[in-house]
Amino acid sequence: MSQVAQVRVRYAPSPTGLQHIGGVRTALFNYLFARRSGGRFILRVEDTDRARSEDHYIQDIYQSLAWLGIEPDEGPAEHGFSGGDYGPYIQSRRVELYRKYTQQLLDEGKAYYCFCSTERMEQLRKKQEEEKSALQGYDRHCRSLPPEEARREAERRYAAGVEGQGCTVRFAIPLEGSATFHDLLLGDIEWANGDINPDPVILKADRFPTYHLANVIDDHLMNITHVLRAQEWLSSGPLHIQLYRAFGWEAPQFCHLPMVMGRDPATDKLSKLSKRHGATSLLEFRKGGYLREALINYIALLGWAFDESRETFTLAELEGCFDLAKLSRSPATFDYRKLEWFNGRYIRQYSVPQLRKELENLWQEHSPEMHGAVSVENLTERLDWILPLLQERLKSLREIPALAAYFFVAPVYEEPELALPKKHTAAQAAALLRKSRSVLEQLHSRDWVWETFDELLAVKQDWEASFRAAAADEGVKMGSLMQPLRYAITGSNTSPPLIESMIVLERLAGGEELLGRLDSLAMCLETGAEDL
Numbered sequence: 001m002s003q004v005a006q007v008r009v010r011y012a013p014s015p016t017g018l019q020h021i022g023g024v025r026t027a028l029f030n031y032l033f034a035r036r037s038g039g040r041f042i043l044r045v046e047d048t049d050r051a052r053s054e055d056h057y058i059q060d061i062y063q064s065l066a067w068l069g070i071e072p073d074e075g076p077a078e079h080g081f082s083g084g085d086y087g088p089y090i091q092s093r094r095v096e097l098y099r100k101y102t103q104q105l106l107d108e109g110k111a112y113y114c115f116c117s118t119e120r121m122e123q124l125r126k127k128q129e130e131e132k133s134a135l136q137g138y139d140r141h142c143r144s145l146p147p148e149e150a151r152r153e154a155e156r157r158y159a160a161g162v163e164g165q166g167c168t169v170r171f172a173i174p175l176e177g178s179a180t181f182h183d184l185l186l187g188d189i190e191w192a193n194g195d196i197n198p199d200p201v202i203l204k205a206d207r208f209p210t211y212h213l214a215n216v217i218d219d220h221l222m223n224i225t226h227v228l229r230a231q232e233w234l235s236s237g238p239l240h241i242q243l244y245r246a247f248g249w250e251a252p253q254f255c256h257l258p259m260v261m262g263r264d265p266a267t268d269k270l271s272k273l274s275k276r277h278g279a280t281s282l283l284e285f286r287k288g289g290y291l292r293e294a295l296i297n298y299i300a301l302l303g304w305a306f307d308e309s310r311e312t313f314t315l316a317e318l319e320g321c322f323d324l325a326k327l328s329r330s331p332a333t334f335d336y337r338k339l340e341w342f343n344g345r346y347i348r349q350y351s352v353p354q355l356r357k358e359l360e361n362l363w364q365e366h367s368p369e370m371h372g373a374v375s376v377e378n379l380t381e382r383l384d385w386i387l388p389l390l391q392e393r394l395k396s397l398r399e400i401p402a403l404a405a406y407f408f409v410a411p412v413y414e415e416p417e418l419a420l421p422k423k424h425t426a427a428q429a430a431a432l433l434r435k436s437r438s439v440l441e442q443l444h445s446r447d448w449v450w451e452t453f454d455e456l457l458a459v460k461q462d463w464e465a466s467f468r469a470a471a472a473d474e475g476v477k478m479g480s481l482m483q484p485l486r487y488a489i490t491g492s493n494t495s496p497p498l499i500e501s502m503i504v505l506e507r508l509a510g511g512e513e514l515l516g517r518l519d520s521l522a523m524c525l526e527t528g529a530e531d532l
Contacts, residue, residue: 008222009030009033009040009042010227011041011042011043012046014045014046014053015055016053018060021299025300026229027065032319033324034073043089046214048209048210049211067286074086075089091214099203102209104247105169105171105247109172111169111172112170112172113170114201115166139198142170166205168201168204168205171246173200174193176193179196182253183255184226185258185324186329202243212243216243216247220244224252225252226255227253229255229256230256230257233256258329258331260331260332273334287362289397291346291358293315298338298339298342343396348391350391355387385456389496389501389504406492411488411490412491413520416524419433419488422480426528429484430484431474433484436470436484436488437519441511443511463503467485485498485518489517
């Protein structure tokens with residue numbers, strides 16, 4: 001590799017699935033390392049798996065990075081990125097390069113044509129399993145073929161129009177010695193050549209490269225100085241080192257990031273994070289109402305820590321303090337409860353206009369079904385009044401439709417026993433509702449004027465004082481008076497602040513709506529008193 005003073009790192013996803021948490025963390029760490037080092041962050045799409053690569057997965061890569069605010073310095077210009085001097089940045093458009101370098105290895109005797117059929121390889125695999133052979137993998141059957149004879153046979157097959165059918169190119173792993181490299185996190189790594197997968201395919205039957213060949217060639221040609229990738233790729237390191245040696249190139253510096261684990265809810269055991277642990281694609285988290293700031297902050301802490309006391313960071317702050325020396329060697333565990341904590345924290349830091357915009361974007365893009373008769377349009381019209389009441393208790397934006405439903409639709413009182421204060425009968429609870437109704441009638445008769453949420457809250461003390469006086473008149477605690485009232489207004493025995501909710505509901509729907517709900521529940525309690 002040519003000497004390059006500037007740090008150059010890359011995120012090189014394969015478009016064979018949606019972007020998941022592990023991949024996003026790799027992208028984030030590479031991005032942060034480049035920013036902290038004053039280097040360049042490159043996006044390269046590794047789409048040589050033609051059977052599994054799909055266009056919508058490519059779009060998901062671009063949309064995910066854009067949503068998170070991770071902006072590549074170089075990337076596919078045809079998809080809106082800034083391009084660069086080392087393109088194309090999509091591997092399927094670099095195939096001739098890979099074939100050229102494969103031919104170099106063939107000419108130097110460091111690779112060879114293989115004509116073993118799929119059937120033979122399957123038989124070999126079964127035989128090795130049955131015999132419990134110490135040698136697993138390819139048996140180097142075609143390695144001893146005379147090179148010129150093998151070349152002619154390959155050319156004959158290509159010319160016959162059976163593009164590489166039954167003809168691949170394998171890399172000749174040296175039979176002696178070992179591959180060594182220094183990992184910035186794990187230290188010195190040494191791997192005996194005999195333990196490397198025997199002579200892996202580097203050019204497939206369709207004459208497209210395998211991941212290993214394309215990855216090494218591109219990292220060299222794009223002057224990548226550091227490769228930050230998950231530890232699951234550690235076993236590929238020795239093969240890549242041998243490929244660098246075969247080409248006579250200097251390898252980049254490697255840093256294999258700690259694994260991201262998930263806890264299986266059924267067994268409570270840890271294993272590599274996957275779908276069985278819950279939502280793992282970034283799209284699922286976004287649809288689930290998580291903010292980008294929360295995801296970036298939490299993902300940054302999966303295997304990295306600034307110090308023992310600080311755990312909240314903006315993206316800009318991470319760009320200024322990220323350090324590979326602070327990576328952990330131990331696996332990181334993805335904790336949904338901790339992510340929810342971060343999400344709630346950032347939700348509470350948003351202004352109401354910011355939060356409303358996030359909600360409108362979420363609903364416009366994903367159109368989730370709303371609760372009951374509540375439409376997206378109806379909800380967004382009233383968000384400035386409702387969000388201040390919900391914001392303090394939210395863990396996710398996705399919770400809002402259900403929590404806000406009582407502002408739009410009168411509750412159905414399916415569990416009237418929830419309206420009963422402790423040691424109170426249904427008749428007594430109904431009487432408390434009638435008392436609350438009289439308080440609301442008096443409040444409703446006043447000439448309240450409120451055009452903003454702050455103005456609305458200015459009357460909260462008057463409302464609260466009126467209900468406290470009513471509770472004293474009835475000889476009950478304030479909580480006892482509030483319990484049936486809360487259930488009447490919200491249909492639940494837990495809700496956002498009740499006094500504020502009633503004021504907002506009167507502002508949005510009118511005082512008659514409040515009185516009607518109290519009447520409905522009181523009647524329900526009175527008619528069903530014997531059953532409670």
